[in-house]
Amino acid sequence: MPQNVFPIDQTKSMFEQETPGHNRWHPEIPEIATVRPGDDFRMDCREWTDGQIKNSDDANDVRDVDLMRCHVLSGPVYVEGAEPGDVLVVDILDLGPHLPGTAPDELAGASWGYTGIFDKTNGGGFLTDHYPDAHKAIWDFKGIFATSRHVPGVRFAGLSHPGLIGCAPSADLLAEWNRRERALIQTDPDRVPALALPPNPENALLGTLPQSEFDRVAAEACRTVPPREHGGNVDIKNLSRGTRIYFPVYVEGAKLSLGDLHFSQGDGEITFCGAIEMGGFIDLGVDLIKGGVAKYAMTNPIFKPGPVEPRYSEFLMFEGISVEEDGTNRYMDATVAYRRACLNAIEYLKTLGYTGEQAYLLLGAAPVEGRIGGIVDIPNCCATVGIPTEIFDFDVYPSDADLVTRDLGRQASTTG
Amino acid sequence: MPQNVFPIDQTKSMFEQETPGHNRWHPEIPEIATVRPGDDFRMDCREWTDGQIKNSDDANDVRDVDLMRCHVLSGPVYVEGAEPGDVLVVDILDLGPHLPGTAPDELAGASWGYTGIFDKTNGGGFLTDHYPDAHKAIWDFKGIFATSRHVPGVRFAGLSHPGLIGCAPSADLLAEWNRRERALIQTDPDRVPALALPPNPENALLGTLPQSEFDRVAAEACRTVPPREHGGNVDIKNLSRGTRIYFPVYVEGAKLSLGDLHFSQGDGEITFCGAIEMGGFIDLGVDLIKGGVAKYAMTNPIFKPGPVEPRYSEFLMFEGISVEEDGTNRYMDATVAYRRACLNAIEYLKTLGYTGEQAYLLLGAAPVEGRIGGIVDIPNCCATVGIPTEIFDFDVYPSDADLVTRDLGRQASTTG
Amino acid sequence: MPQNVFPIDQTKSMFEQETPGHNRWHPEIPEIATVRPGDDFRMDCREWTDGQIKNSDDANDVRDVDLMRCHVLSGPVYVEGAEPGDVLVVDILDLGPHLPGTAPDELAGASWGYTGIFDKTNGGGFLTDHYPDAHKAIWDFKGIFATSRHVPGVRFAGLSHPGLIGCAPSADLLAEWNRRERALIQTDPDRVPALALPPNPENALLGTLPQSEFDRVAAEACRTVPPREHGGNVDIKNLSRGTRIYFPVYVEGAKLSLGDLHFSQGDGEITFCGAIEMGGFIDLGVDLIKGGVAKYAMTNPIFKPGPVEPRYSEFLMFEGISVEEDGTNRYMDATVAYRRACLNAIEYLKTLGYTGEQAYLLLGAAPVEGRIGGIVDIPNCCATVGIPTEIFDFDVYPSDADLVTRDLGRQASTTG
Amino acid sequence: MPQNVFPIDQTKSMFEQETPGHNRWHPEIPEIATVRPGDDFRMDCREWTDGQIKNSDDANDVRDVDLMRCHVLSGPVYVEGAEPGDVLVVDILDLGPHLPGTAPDELAGASWGYTGIFDKTNGGGFLTDHYPDAHKAIWDFKGIFATSRHVPGVRFAGLSHPGLIGCAPSADLLAEWNRRERALIQTDPDRVPALALPPNPENALLGTLPQSEFDRVAAEACRTVPPREHGGNVDIKNLSRGTRIYFPVYVEGAKLSLGDLHFSQGDGEITFCGAIEMGGFIDLGVDLIKGGVAKYAMTNPIFKPGPVEPRYSEFLMFEGISVEEDGTNRYMDATVAYRRACLNAIEYLKTLGYTGEQAYLLLGAAPVEGRIGGIVDIPNCCATVGIPTEIFDFDVYPSDADLVTRDLGRQASTTG
Numbered sequence A, B, C, D: 001m002p003q004n005v006f007p008i009d010q011t012k013s014m015f016e017q018e019t020p021g022h023n024r025w026h027p028e029i030p031e032i033a034t035v036r037p038g039d040d041f042r043m044d045c046r047e048w049t050d051g052q053i054k055n056s057d058d059a060n061d062v063r064d065v066d067l068m069r070c071h072v073l074s075g076p077v078y079v080e081g082a083e084p085g086d087v088l089v090v091d092i093l094d095l096g097p098h099l100p101g102t103a104p105d106e107l108a109g110a111s112w113g114y115t116g117i118f119d120k121t122n123g124g125g126f127l128t129d130h131y132p133d134a135h136k137a138i139w140d141f142k143g144i145f146a147t148s149r150h151v152p153g154v155r156f157a158g159l160s161h162p163g164l165i166g167c168a169p170s171a172d173l174l175a176e177w178n179r180r181e182r183a184l185i186q187t188d189p190d191r192v193p194a195l196a197l198p199p200n201p202e203n204a205l206l207g208t209l210p211q212s213e214f215d216r217v218a219a220e221a222c223r224t225v226p227p228r229e230h231g232g233n234v235d236i237k238n239l240s241r242g243t244r245i246y247f248p249v250y251v252e253g254a255k256l257s258l259g260d261l262h263f264s265q266g267d268g269e270i271t272f273c274g275a276i277e278m279g280g281f282i283d284l285g286v287d288l289i290k291g292g293v294a295k296y297a298m299t300n301p302i303f304k305p306g307p308v309e310p311r312y313s314e315f316l317m318f319e320g321i322s323v324e325e326d327g328t329n330r331y332m333d334a335t336v337a338y339r340r341a342c343l344n345a346i347e348y349l350k351t352l353g354y355t356g357e358q359a360y361l362l363l364g365a366a367p368v369e370g371r372i373g374g375i376v377d378i379p380n381c382c383a384t385v386g387i388p389t390e391i392f393d394f395d396v397y398p399s400d401a402d403l404v405t406r407d408l409g410r411q412a413s414t415t416g
Helices: A171-186 A211-220 A334-351 A356-365 B171-186 B211-220 B334-351 B356-365 C171-186 C211-220 C334-352 C356-365 D171-186 D211-220 D334-351 D356-365
Strands: A003-006 A033-035 A040-045 A074-079 A087-097 A112-117 A135-142 A145-148 A161-167 A244-248 A256-262 A272-277 A280-289 A302-304 A315-321 A369-372 A382-388 B003-006 B033-035 B040-045 B074-079 B087-097 B112-117 B135-142 B145-148 B161-167 B244-248 B256-262 B272-277 B280-289 B302-304 B315-321 B369-372 B382-388 C003-006 C033-035 C040-045 C074-079 C087-097 C112-117 C135-142 C145-148 C161-167 C244-248 C256-262 C272-277 C280-289 C302-304 C315-321 C369-372 C382-388 D003-006 D033-035 D040-045 D074-079 D087-097 D112-117 D135-142 D145-148 D161-167 D244-248 D256-262 D272-277 D280-289 D302-304 D315-321 D369-372 D382-388
Touching: A003 A033, A003 A074, A040 A074, A040 A256, A074 A280, A087 A161, A087 A256, A112 A356, A135 A356, A161 A244, A171 A211, A256 A272, A256 A280, A272 A356, A315 A334, A334 A356, A334 A369, A334 A382, A334 B334, A356 A382, B003 B033, B003 B074, B040 B074, B040 B256, B074 B280, B087 B161, B087 B256, B112 B356, B135 B356, B161 B244, B171 B211, B256 B272, B256 B280, B272 B356, B315 B334, B334 B356, B334 B369, B334 B382, B356 B382, C003 C033, C003 C074, C040 C074, C040 C256, C074 C280, C087 C161, C087 C256, C112 C356, C135 C356, C161 C244, C171 C211, C256 C272, C256 C280, C272 C356, C315 C334, C334 C356, C334 C369, C334 C382, C334 D334, C356 C382, D003 D033, D003 D074, D040 D074, D040 D256, D074 D280, D087 D161, D087 D256, D112 D356, D135 D356, D161 D244, D171 D211, D256 D272, D256 D280, D272 D356, D315 D334, D334 D356, D334 D369, D334 D382, D356 D382
Parallel strands: A003 A040, A033 A074, B003 B040, B033 B074, C003 C040, C033 C074, D003 D040, D033 D074
Antiparallel strands: A040 A280, A074 A256, A087 A244, A087 A280, A112 A135, A112 A272, A135 A145, A161 A256, A244 A302, A302 B315, A315 A382, A315 B302, A369 A382, A369 B369, B040 B280, B074 B256, B087 B244, B087 B280, B112 B135, B112 B272, B135 B145, B161 B256, B244 B302, B315 B382, B369 B382, C040 C280, C074 C256, C087 C244, C087 C280, C112 C135, C112 C272, C135 C145, C161 C256, C244 C302, C302 D315, C315 C382, C315 D302, C369 C382, C369 D369, D040 D280, D074 D256, D087 D244, D087 D280, D112 D135, D112 D272, D135 D145, D161 D256, D244 D302, D315 D382, D369 D382
């Protein structure tokens, strides 16, 4: 077993750990451990909201979640010899939910996880204009599989991965992030949901940073929500077991952090709250390519997916084009195209007996493929979303036969 | 062998065929053949530009291509019993380049095809701001594989497919297309490349439509470039051999047309001119699901990919985020994210010895995967492009070893 | 299109061709063409029985087949520079059934093929003690798929390959084959079916060998039935499109021959007559590794399968162990284990509505996987046969539900 | 986490557990727990030799292993409602090596495992005439991967599975096993290695069977080495995570037992001692199909492999035919064909720098594919063994380039 360089007492919040992690990006957050190139090591992870979401049949916790506390990350890990301009090679050797006896049953990751749809006024999501209210599905982990009492009729193998992983930014890079995101916010400062999230000291967690530095650093430290040059919250489902990732290094020691473990996720993590969320463990190996950033002309991370992704071969794929729901034609807009493809998939799943919310939750959780079709055929981009049909326990293909009336229950919703 | 319902004399232009196809969308274009549900049949196809591009070592033909003639399509085929609101089930039983003895050697599809980069002022492309000039790569077909004298060092199995396939729009749907695309053009009417392409009678080919109707129909008929509700030019690489597609039917007889055969293509067809273009043949089977559009709540086509896609298992994947090259942050823009991912891949391939244009051409031609990563993590969308590494005859992974200096030649460019 | 170095007039028997092929192995059979390392070329192929089996609904032709004429092979091809001890690298660039217009409809390979069960007294097969009579299934080729009126309910993508391919033996190797096979025959010379097939001049076809040499060579030339050191009739389903094979070279020019094209086959080709048999074409590329046999310590061919094998992911697998049907325990006998696995699969398929013969034919024709399980656990070997379940158009998994009564017709059998 | 119905104190031998498992098959061995259809549960497993093999650099422990103690199994588990003639449906939900803190470091399964070659006089193996001496390789588990200091240059993802799993035989079935195996032994009673292993009370472990019954039962109870009708020691590598197995039930309660966990294995487990052996845990779900044995005409287990098998796409495959090393031709002997294929693979790997023993160990441990080629082409069977080439960190394909001299160390061998 590799050494655990970041053990967590899962009965306590990340804020209460003896050596806490962090929930903001800043180069000055102190490392929690030091490793050497060639080392393998383990880290424990909290579920990304730090345990705010419960294994229950209502979605009030999702509606009321405190997003200022997110994401609680494990790290940073200092890699000896890493210097700005190097490439940090990270092998994701394994990861999974909480091992037996390491976490209380009520914590996501203790044999269960959740997918949520945020309320439009507290988080939102890809289809928030269509599904503005909070909902939730609880998934039970049965070995490699997930099933849900809130989305019956499906069982799928998890394509587990860290939603968020990357090295600390340099001070310059951090400043650039703040600059450009502030500029974006200024284009529509009152938008709901917000266009971007500026630094906010509320509930900021900065590891073992001395209290004397807190206010200054918290005022500069970037939120963890968006993916950026360093990777970060990329939410790429294929960063799974066995993946090798090449990260640009910006600071001495690289300062690698990660979190937001997902038992499974569909491309896009369209529900935002999101994937199948869990706490757990991750085993990593690290190495260095000196001067690799310039050598390979890198701007963002590069990776080679692992060899044990679920091997589904049959997909039902839905097309979408870059025309808005109201008929407005957008120019080459892959976001609109993918949204329309997802909406098409949801409408289809509704004809099989699911609620729209169940279908939305399923697209966020199952290993669905979101692909770019033509992105040059002016003015319309085409995108596709593909659902592996083997995950259903009934036939989902179109046919001449009459539609079967199925009672597929419903998701957990808000109460009171 | 299924009956060929649309034989083409490949020594002549599509305009000169006894029964010509068409290059615009309009419900009144007469069918060229009638089939019944359950039938299998073959159709011949012209290469999409109708033979304008040559197997040569310059790209002047790409620079000077007449896009008004594109795409020359085979069809429409009338399916007995098909009515608006039905779903037309189409099995792509097989397709391929020109069979021996059926086409002159100088025609794309006669054991060779091409990938082009359009000039910014005549077509453009996904990266036209970075690569504004015309370039070209000729690919030789060696059985299931393609190789290129203009992009040495790679060999890959073709994921062949029709770039364009769909049923004729109804008059109402056609009017809606024209409405919304004209509205888009009006937002920036002088843009180069244009935002969209309005109907244009120049070089319009409307099959066997009586001359008396030509002017009226040509003035309404939509260009074939964009994908739309009916499918059309979706440029989805996975519509390959063995795929079953479910199309909405808008007019009596469905009136299925297709063309733009690709020997292979990367997700996005980012070079626009584009994929590995060829003429050839396609074998189809058709069936009907009566009333299927309402039954399955369909807006766009749905499909199930075929079982013989090239089985590559190792990919090098590049991330991109929705921040413009100049540092402007876009909100959840998957198009920008995918462009940045592609640019990152190109920069990487340049470190291995390719020119930027070669790398761009390769991304358009090889079976690369373009996927949506996180599309909810405000403000940044993440997208990835994955290159199957087994297609290279040298090791392309990042490593500690010194970069090897390779002479990988160069693409065909313009002269004089 | 690569040059066709062995064009066949498919309206005539192989014996009647201007330049005939051959149906025996002997180093003195003259080459029909010469190629150079690096060349690509095409060859036409006759169906292995030279057209004896018809697209009919009885199996009399299978029962009465003249096996002395088999296999009619295309070749030999002389590769310049190839010497004994070299490795001939052969790329199977493509292959398929007869192209349109190249063969009469009544010939296997003209959009159809067949699987037969030989009569026990004329060929036999893997399960001949259980199924001693001749039967047949005709398969229709629909693009990449095969279906059969004699085995309804299934449709599968072909894993097409040459059942037989290899270089000519040297005189010494030929003598060794004759020695050891004669020794085997002597252990039970009257067995039906025979243990092995000695040289037999009846209906021997030796290409363009001068008549003056015929009697001597025909008396020495080995039959083509068994696989041997050179490869030959290995009937490996994975020698499909895109495969690279490394062959030992035994004579000057290598003298490569091939035939017995299969549209599809299950591991073992257990019906013997066998796979889905067809005539057609094959495109090859050749190269040399000088001195490769010693360099790589080769005894038999080595190969790397191609990348476009049908991508089925769900299999129902049946185990068998090395205990005979009568309860006799065999020691580590993988042949018995595989036979029992196949019989178990057949009994299972019978519960779904197939006849035993249909199930047997299906195992011979569909891309089933035959694997070695434990082969060290004394005294029992375990073998498995796996059927891709996606090929059926009904659910074939065991379940609590009542068995459905299906009328699945029956195979073609003998009459009169 | 599912309930652990068979917790093991891994600091003690299976013989010393409070509730011990068993190492013989007999219907009267009492159940260790009772579960109901629909239940999920966990079981702990000892490594199959009960901890006799060490993480060391000599193979004396393999040479001297006491095989009378093997295999130490977990179970039997009684399934409520199961009756003879039913089918027990078993889902392998997950399995793996010892979890952190559950086993001492010196026990196989505590982040390491081993592959051994037995001495010919104490166990033997598939190639024991070629490799008669004991050797060993230690494999380190790095997340999903295994590497070995004794077989450098390879790293592969484990296709983990229980080598042995099945229901208890009825008294009648047990008697039949004893009858037929004794009859086999009688054909050559003095053979080394023995043809089969009769009941032997030495070191027999019969769970919680009352001492009063021990002598009688031990004299009847079958050894666990061979696979039989119930499954048992089938050593099928594809019984991996996510697999669903359908077992015949012979006694009330089914009495399911299992053990012999493998981190990875090649088809055939040709080294016998064998695969990559480990202790660990397994999570199962169970269900019943009443009367399923007759309904589905079952003799042996049937299974559907799981969806997370390592996804290797490139293989180097070696052919073998049923001709003995001394030139004797065997009739349709798949065992000889597979042995020759394995020997061919080993000779090839030796040219790359491995010792024969390293290559033999690698074929036993890595996820190699062992397939039946033609098994009807009299007199020769063809079999293939395929090695996934992506597991090597150097290029292993044949080529024109000079062979590289590599120091790949050597396996652990016997001393003194």
